[in-house]
Amino acid sequence: MNRFLPSVALLVVVSLFAGCASYETHVDRNRSLTGVRHFFVIANANDNHGLNQQIVAALTARGLQAETGPLTMMPDETVAIVSYQDHWTWDFGDHLVYLQITMKDRKSGQPFGSATFSAKIPTRKTTAEIAASLIEQILPRTS
Secondary structure (H helix, E strand, O other), X not given: OXXXXXXXXXXXXXXXXXXXXXXXXXXXXXOOOOOOOEEEEEOOOOOOOOHHHHHHHXXXXXXXXXXXXXXXXXXXXOOEEEEEXXXXXXXXXXXXXXXXXXXXXXXXXXXXXXXXXXXXXXXXXXXXXXXXXXXXXXXXXXX
16 A cells, blocks of 8 residues: 555656646637737726736737737727736735626727736746737737
8 A cells, every 4th residue: 555655646746747837818719809900008097016018918919919008098000909917925025816897899889808817826937928919819919
C-alpha cells in the first residue's frame, strides 16, 4: 500500500491545482467580429491597474485599432465597444482573480461576445497575458 502513496499524493496535488484558473467564453454566433478593425475600450474609473491600456495593447498587437478613455471620448469610427470588470485579491501584493471582457456593437448595443478569467488562487500569469488570452478567445484570427 505504501508504494501507491506517492502516486495518490501526486494525484491529489494535481487535482487541487487543476481548478485554479478557468476561462469561459460566450460568442454570439449570429454576430461576427470578422472585419471589425476599430475598438474603443471604456476606461473604468475604479481601475488602478491600467487594465484598459493592457486590453488596448492586446488589440493593437493583433493589428487592430484601439483606443481607450471615457465613453464621451469615443472616436466616430468605433465599431465595437469593449468594457471590462475586474476583481483583485491581496496577498503581499495585488493579484487578479477575475477579469471579464465584453464586446458590444456600438450602434445596436448588442453583444458580440465576452470572455471571463477566474482563479481561486492567484496565478503566475501577468495581467497583460490574461487580457491577451481573453481577447484571443473572443476575436477570430485575422490574416
